[in-house]
Amino acid sequence: xxxxxxxxxxxxxxxxxxxxxxxxxxxxxxxxxxxxxxxxxxxxxxxxxxxxxxxxxxxxxxxxxxxxxxxxxxxxxxxxxxxxxxxxxxxxxxxxxxxxxxxxxxxxxxxxxxxxxxxxxxxxxxxxxxxxxxxxxxxxxxxxxxxxxxxxxxxxxxxxxxxxxxxxxxxxxxxxxxxxxxxxxxxxxxxxxxxxxxxxxxxxxxxxxxxxxxxxxxxxxxxxxxxxxxxxxxxxxxxxxxxxxxxxxxxxxxxxxxxxxxxxxxxxxxxxxxxxxxxxxxxxxxxxxxxxxxxxxxxxxxxxxxxxxxxxxxxxxxxxxxxxxxxxxxxxxxxxxxxxxxxxxxxxxxxxxxxxxxxxxxxxxxxxxxxxxxxxxxxxxxxxx
Amino acid sequence: xxxxxxxxxxxxxxxxxxxxxxxxxxxxxxxxxxxxxxxxxxxxxxxxxxxxxxxxxxxxxxxxxxxxxxxxxxxxxxxxxxxxxxxxxxxxxxxxxxxxxxxxxxxxxxxxxxxxxxxxxxxxxxxxxxxxxxxxxxxxxxxxxxxxxxxxxxxxxxxxxxxxxxxxxxxxxxxxxxxxxxxxxxxxxxxxxxxxxxxxxxxxxxxxxxxxxxxxxxxxxxxxxxxxxxxxxxxxxxxxxxxxxxxxxxxxxxxxxxxxxxxxxxxxxxxxxxxxxxxxxxxxxxxxxxxxxxxxxxxxxxxxxxxxxxxxxxxxxxxxxxxxxxxxxxxxxxxxxxxxxxxxxxxxxxxxxxxxxxxxxxxxxxxxxxxxxxxxxxxxxxxxx
Numbered sequence: 067x068x069x070x071x072x073x074x075x076x077x078x079x080x081x082x083x084x085x086x087x088x089x090x091x092x093x094x095x096x097x098x099x100x101x102x103x104x105x106x107x108x109x110x111x112x113x114x115x116x117x118x119x120x121x122x123x124x125x126x127x128x129x130x131x132x133x134x135x136x137x138x139x140x141x142x143x144x145x146x147x148x149x150x151x152x153x154x155x156x157x158x159x160x161x162x163x164x165x166x167x168x169x170x171x172x173x174x175x176x177x178x179x180x181x182x183x184x185x186x187x188x189x190x191x192x193x194x195x196x197x198x199x200x201x202x203x204x205x206x207x208x209x210x211x212x213x214x215x216x217x218x219x220x221x222x223x224x225x226x227x228x229x230x231x232x233x234x235x236x237x238x239x240x241x242x243x244x245x246x247x248x249x250x251x252x253x254x255x256x257x258x259x260x261x262x263x264x265x266x267x268x269x270x271x272x273x274x275x276x277x278x279x280x281x282x283x284x285x286x287x288x289x290x291x292x293x294x295x296x297x298x299x300x301x302x303x304x305x306x307x308x309x310x311x312x313x314x315x316x317x318x319x320x321x322x323x324x325x326x327x328x329x330x331x332x333x334x335x336x337x338x339x340x341x342x343x344x345x346x347x348x349x350x351x352x353x354x355x356x357x358x359x360x361x362x363x364x365x366x367x368x369x370x371x372x373x374x375x376x377x378x379x380x381x382x383x384x385x386x387x388x389x390x391x392x393x394x395x396x397x398x399x400x401x402x403x404x405x406x407x408x409x410x411x412x413x414x415x416x417x418x419x420x421x422x423x424x425x426x427x428x429x430x431x432x433x434x435x436x437x438x439x440x441x442x443x444x445x446x447x448x449x450x451x
Numbered sequence: 452x453x454x455x456x457x458x459x460x461x462x463x464x465x466x467x468x469x470x471x472x473x474x475x476x477x478x479x480x481x482x483x484x485x486x487x488x489x490x491x492x493x494x495x496x497x498x499x500x501x502x503x504x505x506x507x508x509x510x511x512x513x514x515x516x517x518x519x520x521x522x523x524x525x526x527x528x529x530x531x532x533x534x535x536x537x538x539x540x541x542x543x544x545x546x547x548x549x550x551x552x553x554x555x556x557x558x559x560x561x562x563x564x565x566x567x568x569x570x571x572x573x574x575x576x577x578x579x580x581x582x583x584x585x586x587x588x589x590x591x592x593x594x595x596x597x598x599x600x601x602x603x604x605x606x607x608x609x610x611x612x613x614x615x616x617x618x619x620x621x622x623x624x625x626x627x628x629x630x631x632x633x634x635x636x637x638x639x640x641x642x643x644x645x646x647x648x649x650x651x652x653x654x655x656x657x658x659x660x661x662x663x664x665x666x667x668x669x670x671x672x673x674x675x676x677x678x679x680x681x682x683x684x685x686x687x688x689x690x691x692x693x694x695x696x697x698x699x700x701x702x703x704x705x706x707x708x709x710x711x712x713x714x715x716x717x718x719x720x721x722x723x724x725x726x727x728x729x730x731x732x733x734x735x736x737x738x739x740x741x742x743x744x745x746x747x748x749x750x751x752x753x754x755x756x757x758x759x760x761x762x763x764x765x766x767x768x769x770x771x772x773x774x775x776x777x778x779x780x781x782x783x784x785x786x787x788x789x790x791x792x793x794x795x796x797x798x799x800x801x802x803x804x805x806x807x808x809x810x811x812x813x814x815x816x817x818x819x820x821x822x823x824x825x826x827x828x829x830x831x832x833x834x835x836x
Contacts, residue, residue, distance in 0.1 A: 158776060158780065161780050162780070166592060167593065168779040175775025175779075178769075178772035179768065182765065182769055185765070362600055362604050362724065366597075418612060420608040421609070423605070427601050427602070427605045435588060438589065
């Protein structure tokens with residue numbers, strides 16, 4: 067029995083991180099059919115926000131306040147990732163509406179940029195970037211209006227951005243001469259977040275050892291789920307989001323501001339990624355490549371769960387979590403020590419984390435043969451449904 | 452004489468001039484290192500041609516071409532490991548893991564004939580089976596992309612984790628083996644391989660052109676533009692998609708085999724997730740739906756990558772990410788598509804030189820007039836994604 071509880075708890079712990087990570091992705095994908103490849107990098111931003119908050123608490127605030135930094139980090143991570151996501155939606159994804167495959171590529175490009183940004187950002191770099199952006203935005207205001215209605219206006223627009231970008235690069239490299247300004251903020255190394263004391267111990271129930279950090283993540287997941295569920299089901303904007311998910315043209319005709327709904331959904335989805343980032347910092351050190359470790363798993367959760375139902379996401383993530391743990395730890399062998407040699411060998415073969423992934427993905431692909439639209443398919447009469 | 456030099460004849464002759472220059476002049480001029488790089492990038496052009504077939508013409512974005520690329524590479528790599536051994540000997544790495552006898556699936560690769568077929572038949576079969584399972588359920592669009600990516604991760608984890616079977620992370624070295632009496636890593640052999648690559652790129656291009664013209668090609672484009680309609684007219688899209696996916700898989704296998712002998716190693720990194728997405732961006736930058744664009748894109752981007760990585764390694768990810776964004780937002784048909792649709796002329800027109808118009812100037816040039824007439828748009832590729 068203890069083994070059963072142990073398996074359930076560990077599977078739940080793995081699954082709850084997946085739920086948290088995939089929740090935002092699922093909401094966005096359900097609404098816009100957009101696969102956000104930068105979702106993992108938004109998680110990474112959340113993780114780095116936690117790191118920064120921790121350092122501020124360590125350096126500036128009294129020590130007594132340190133244990134609560136994680137609670138401060140959660141809303142901040144939500145805000146940072148959410149704002150970056152909003153920016154992404156306003157500048158890139160909006161232009162690619164109705165072209166999901168292009169969106170996929172564009173967001174992948176964004177993810178590369180974000181990764182490298184975290185690696186190489188330094189004070190000089192940030193000042194240069196700021197100058198470039200401000201310059202690019204200011205040019206249209208400082209130049210005569212009629213310049214912007216000419217045949218060569220596109221050239222002017224592109225040119226002004228190129229020039230301000232160059233100015234930014236020159237300033238950054240000039241400032242880079244100063245040691246202090248050239249120091250990268252995070253560099254490519256992994257960062258470690260020290261969990262506050264109350265998250266470091268563990269609680270024993272029977273023979274099951276439950277680390278406090280894992281319990282905290284499970285609790286955080288439940289809170290996030292309840293909040294998202296409440297928002298989607300009970301609030302006005304949640305209703306609008308559901309309406310647009312079901313039928314975009316019809317909602318548009320009925321006066322729902324679909325553009326605002328898109329932006330809001332993207333903000334929420336990205337913000338949830340940030341919260342997931344906070345959770346991930348409790349599991350170990352994190353680095354710029356954090357996103358890549360989670361993104362494909364999140365996709366599988368979304369595909370398996372089906373579109374537009376929270377229950378699908380939760381069930382799929384927990385299913386994947388429990389299955390990965392059972393296969394990866396080889397705990398079937400403990401339950402049934404006297405199994406035939408061939409089967410025994412097979413189970414040992416898959417009893418590592420990466421091989422468990424192989425098996426779990428294979429199971430998912432087979433499952434999709436039976437239920438192509440996932441656990442909870444959306445019903446409809448469209449050809450393309 | 453004037454006849455011979457007419458622009459039509461010139462345009463026809465141009466590709467052949469380029470080919471002669473690449474095949475005959477460059478090996479004499481370039482240092483071996485640069486020639487080797489060019490050979491590698493040209494062999495990547497073949498996998499790009501395959502992606503162009505399935506994405507540019509058929510509208511299926513596969514993020515898993517690395518599977519087939521690596522399968523072809525491993526097939527040749529295994530043969531090269533075995534070919535230079537005395538009878539009864541084992542490849543060196545096996546002794547590290549205490550493997551006493553050759554695993555069964557290595558046995559056939561002692562035969563050069565088997566290997567010759569394995570390089571392209573195995574990837575084609577794997578692609579065919581995977582494709583059939585997915586297409587049969589009418590899984591497409593973003594779902595297809597995600598599933599291919601998941602399959603890629605499965606293969607990656609498998610090859611990466613199996614030290615005893617295939618030397619895991621370390622991969623197989625190919626440059627110390629002998630092929631036709633020459634050391635694979637030697638300059639002379641590399642020059643022969645370069646010529647072989649040129650020949651195979653041209654052959655692959657002809658194959659793709661033959662496939663995309665005529666009824667088969669029309670069916671592919673129909674699948675891309677409106678699959679249900681094609682099905683309702685009595686065709687079976689599954690068969691077409693499976694065949695074209697298998698062909699792309701075979702091309703990827705050949706490409707991988709050529710790449711591995713020119714880079715000296717085959718490792719699971721060939722199945723890394725970012726590499727397969729990079730392949731897609733080569734096609735996107737070159738111009739999807741234009742076969743020559745795929746090859747051009749592969750060569751240009753990889754050359755740019757190697758140049759930038761030599762000088763400023765930190766900036767490459769920024770540039771690459773920027774390329775992703777640029778190409779999907781501003782250049783949806785890639786460089787070749789932009790060129791063919793009169794892009795340079797429009798650029799010149801912006802600075803005041805009116806281009807030659809085929810019909811009424813306002814109809815050809817004025818964006819507003821064009822917008823009014825967009826319903827009689829006659830360009831061959833409307834905004835399909």
